[in-house]
Amino acid sequence: MTTPQRNVQFFADTFARMRSELGRVIVGHEEHLELILIAFFAGGHVLIEGLPGTGKTLIVRSLGELLNLSFARVQFTIDLMPADITGTRILVEEDGRRSFRFQPGPLFTHVLLADEINRATPKTQSALLEAMAELQVTVAGQSYPLPRPFFVLATLNPIEMEGTYPLPEAQLDRFLFKVVLRYPSHDELRRILARTTGESEPHLSPLFDAAVAADEVERLRALVRQVMVAPQIESYAAALVRATIPTTSKFLPAGDAPLAADEPINRYVSFGASPRGGQALLLGAKVRALLDGRVHVTYEDVDAVAVPALSHRLVVNFAALADGIEPRSLIEGILARARRLRT
Amino acid sequence: MFPRRVGIMAALSLSARDIEERLRAILWRLRMRARLHALGYALGCTLGFSALVVWWDGGQTVATYPTWSLALFLALTVVVASLASALRERGLDGQSVAAWVDREARLKFRLSTFAALGEAPKRSPLFSVLLLQLLQLSSRYQPRNLVPWRPLKPVAAVVAGVLAFALAWTNLPAAPAERKSTSSAVSAKPSLSAVGGEQRERSRTNQEHASAVLGENRDQGDASAEAENSFDSEATAEVADANAGAESGRASDGRGSSGVRSARTGQVPRDATAGERANEHTAGGVGRGETQGGPVRKVGKAEAKSQPGKFESEQKTDAGAGSSLAAQLEPNRFGQRGEGGPRPSDSRESAPEPSQPHSGQKGAAGSGTDGAGLYGQADATTEVAPGRGAEPLVVQLPVSSVVRGKGQRQGNAARGTQVAEDTLAAGTSSSSESPSLQKPLLPPEYELLARQLFYRSWQP
Numbered sequence: 001m002t003t004p005q006r007n008v009q010f011f012a013d014t015f016a017r018m019r020s021e022l023g024r025v026i027v028g029h030e031e032h033l034e035l036i037l038i039a040f041f042a043g044g045h046v047l048i049e050g051l052p053g054t055g056k057t058l059i060v061r062s063l064g065e066l067l068n069l070s071f072a073r074v075q076f077t078i079d080l081m082p083a084d085i086t087g088t089r090i091l092v093e094e095d096g097r098r099s100f101r102f103q104p105g106p107l108f109t110h111v112l113l114a115d116e117i118n119r120a121t122p123k124t125q126s127a128l129l130e131a132m133a134e135l136q137v138t139v140a141g142q143s144y145p146l147p148r149p150f151f152v153l154a155t156l157n158p159i160e161m162e163g164t165y166p167l168p169e170a171q172l173d174r175f176l177f178k179v180v181l182r183y184p185s186h187d188e189l190r191r192i193l194a195r196t197t198g199e200s201e202p203h204l205s206p207l208f209d210a211a212v213a214a215d216e217v218e219r220l221r222a223l224v225r226q227v228m229v230a231p232q233i234e235s236y237a238a239a240l241v242r243a244t245i246p247t248t249s250k251f252l253p254a255g256d257a258p259l260a261a262d263e264p265i266n267r268y269v270s271f272g273a274s275p276r277g278g279q280a281l282l283l284g285a286k287v288r289a290l291l292d293g294r295v296h297v298t299y300e301d302v303d304a305v306a307v308p309a310l311s312h313r314l315v316v317n318f319a320a321l322a323d324g325i326e327p328r329s330l331i332e333g334i335l336a337r338a339r340r341l342r343t
Numbered sequence: 344m345f346p347r348r349v350g351i352m353a354a355l356s357l358s359a360r361d362i363e364e365r366l367r368a369i370l371w372r373l374r375m376r377a378r379l380h381a382l383g384y385a386l387g388c389t390l391g392f393s394a395l396v397v398w399w400d401g402g403q404t405v406a407t408y409p410t411w412s413l414a415l416f417l418a419l420t421v422v423v424a425s426l427a428s429a430l431r432e433r434g435l436d437g438q439s440v441a442a443w444v445d446r447e448a449r450l451k452f453r454l455s456t457f458a459a460l461g462e463a464p465k466r467s468p469l470f471s472v473l474l475l476q477l478l479q480l481s482s483r484y485q486p487r488n489l490v491p492w493r494p495l496k497p498v499a500a501v502v503a504g505v506l507a508f509a510l511a512w513t514n515l516p517a518a519p520a521e522r523k524s525t526s527s528a529v530s531a532k533p534s535l536s537a538v539g540g541e542q543r544e545r546s547r548t549n550q551e552h553a554s555a556v557l558g559e560n561r562d563q564g565d566a567s568a569e570a571e572n573s574f575d576s577e578a579t580a581e582v583a584d585a586n587a588g589a590e591s592g593r594a595s596d597g598r599g600s601s602g603v604r605s606a607r608t609g610q611v612p613r614d615a616t617a618g619e620r621a622n623e624h625t626a627g628g629v630g631r632g633e634t635q636g637g638p639v640r641k642v643g644k645a646e647a648k649s650q651p652g653k654f655e656s657e658q659k660t661d662a663g664a665g666s667s668l669a670a671q672l673e674p675n676r677f678g679q680r681g682e683g684g685p686r687p688s689d690s691r692e693s694a695p696e697p698s699q700p701h702s703g704q705k706g707a708a709g710s711g712t713d714g715a716g717l718y719g720q721a722d723a724t725t726e727v728a729p730g731r732g733a734e735p736l737v738v739q740l741p742v743s744s745v746v747r748g749k750g751q752r753q754g755n756a757a758r759g760t761q762v763a764e765d766t767l768a769a770g771t772s773s774s775s776e777s778p779s780l781q782k783p784l785l786p787p788e789y790e791l792l793a794r795q796l797f798y799r800s801w802q803p
Binding site for chain 2: 002004005008223226227228229230231232233292294295296297298299343
């Protein structure tokens with residue numbers, strides 16, 4: 001077995017073990033867990049929307065423990081300041097001399113849980129933008145790189161919207177996927193109760209040593225980038241993204257698109273997905289391909305991640321809210337029309 | 344480390360070349376099979392269309408020049424379309440074929456990715472894994488297995504077309520009487536031979552009508568009308584007897600013409616039928632041993648008599664043997680033109696008595712007095728003596744007729760002088776010495792054509 005083959009096999013094995021270990025702690029949410037792991041290995045961040053008590057924090061914490069990576073949690077509140085998460089410069093005295101030294105904030109971790117991110121002010125929220133996109137923090141004119149891997153898992157509470165600040169579109173665009181957690185089913189709830197009220201809670205066994213964990217994860221992430229994408233797949237992903245943009249948009253360039261926006265998109269969408277949506281599509285598809293033991297992306301891989309990758313990037317208008325139209329259904333409509341583009 | 348890497352790269356190149364060759368072979372087989380299928384479907388459709396034409400048209404006009412021209416045009420169109428399709432198939436690119444192979448062999452887009460990225464200047468480090476996976480799955484996309492030569496459907500289409508065509512050709516439905524009556528004299532021949540009650544009844548009706556009209560003509564004592572109306576061997580009889588002994592002439596006419604007809608076509612039933620008709624008419628006193636078309640013709644001419652100038656149009660629209668003048672101008676099924684037929688110079692022109700047999704030779708349904716028959720041998724235009732006070736008629740007879748035992752008589756007919764005597768003799772002999780009347784034998788090529796034409800009533 002050649003080295004690339006071994007790497008591919010190692011990736012698939014690692015992913016399978018992670019899914020299995022997380023399944024011991026987290027009941028249900030298998031599909032969501034897979035999406036979170038896909039985003040993790042794709043180098044993206046995940047926005048989880050769910051009601052309180054559905055296991056959002058548990059998922060993130062378990063992930064950190066499993067990979068033996070550093071983990072931090074920030075409870076976003078309305079009075080949280082940017083320096084509280086990015087860090088600040090403090091005055092220190094050493095050898096009789098006073099100087100400012102940067103004190104890293106909770107962002108300097110491998111896995112960050114930004115709990116109820118919509119409760120922080122836009123100023124604080126935007127402090128995450130640079131960290132999530134550039135993997136660095138700039139304080140007082142000086143940039144500080146974040147540790148690799150850096151994975152942000154933010155949660156949104158769909159209720160208690162009073163006093164919250166909806167995430168700006170620019171920040172929403174930074175998240176690779178958006179995962180909506182639902183209530184557990186009856187059987188899942190019974191298993192949760194049995195597992196959390198017993199004598200002992202399940203413990204996770206880390207997959208990697210702490211010394212090499214970050215490097216191993218980075219190696220796996222690099223492997224994801226090597227997965228091949230045929231030009232027709234790239235064209236397909238681009239067509240999907242382009243189809244989310246209303247044809248009435250003044251920002252739409254001239255020229256024919258292989259898949260134009262249909263009537264529901266024009267009616268309910270104000271702004272479509274950005275190129276980051278296309279990146280999310282292909283990166284997620286690459287991870288899915290590796291999970292299947294393949295080193296190339298197929299149309300099915302792209303379709304499988306289209307809804308979590310594009311739905312939160314659509315800015316729907318009031319008509320969609322009034323009619324109860326969700327972005328998910330719009331994306332599914334685009335996927336149904338895009339099948340004719342396949343070769 | 345370095346030699347091992349070189350070895351790996353060489354193995355990768357070999358693997359890639361092997362896969363490329365296999366993909367190329369699949370592409371070639373796909374194109375060939377597509378062409379074969381297109382050709383098979385085209386042939387099947389063409390045959391099916393031809394069968395439909397034969398079935399629909401009853402085989403009457405399928406042998407005519409325009410029909411076959413149309414068929415040829417359609418066939419050429421199909422061939423050109425097939426070639427265009429083949430050219431389009433030739434334009435299949437490797438990507439399309441690779442995608443097709445991916446679907447057929449369940450390769451999960453591996454071959455498409457290989458074909459798309461195989462020529463990329465910078466390959467991914469995982470390209471070797473893709474190659475290995477393709478090699479491991481090579482049994483799925485063997486060209487022979489993936490594109491087998493199983494043109495079952497096109498072959499089935501061709502076979503179905505052939506069967507349909509053969510079925511339509513061998514089971515030609517009887518053409519409608521209206522169509523036959525309006526068609527050429529050649530096409531009317533089968534109706535003469537047909538012994539169907541409907542046609543016989545129609546023949547009787549026409550004969551009665553014609554007899555009535557002729558009787559009226561006779562009452563008027565217009566001998567020229569007789570000569571004018573005479574077209575078949577009855578005119579010959581009138582020539583033989585200048586005073587036109589009507590009864591004898593009709594008698595000889597009835598037997599002689601029918602005999603000649605049967606001699607020409609070699610059909611005994613028709614002969615018998617005609618003989619019956621002749622006998623009936625003779626017994627009835629009307630005495631016009633005409634065949635089916637003759638009386639109609641006479642009706643038209645009788646009308647033309649009262650309405651001068653109408654003759655020409657009537658003549659062209661007349662049906663059956665009586666319209667053989669017009670029919671002879673039309674190309675018949677044997678490719679003989681109408682030059683052999685008499686050409687009336689005007690509407691009042693008397694019938695060219697000596698030449699009438701030649702009109703029968705031309706293939707009109709009920710004519711031909713000398714037994715020389717349909718395939719007259721005269722190789723030149725024969726100018727015959729005009730009728731009473733009429734302009735001479737020019738009769739052009741084809742060369743190719745060969746009738747055993749009647750060649751001399753036919754030659755006489757061609758010369759146009761002894762025709763009357765021969766005809767009279769034939770009529771006499773047919774009436775009194777009918778067993779001595781020999782049935783002319785057709786040359787093989789005409790026999791084959793006649794067999795096809797008169798397949799229903801053909802009796803060698």
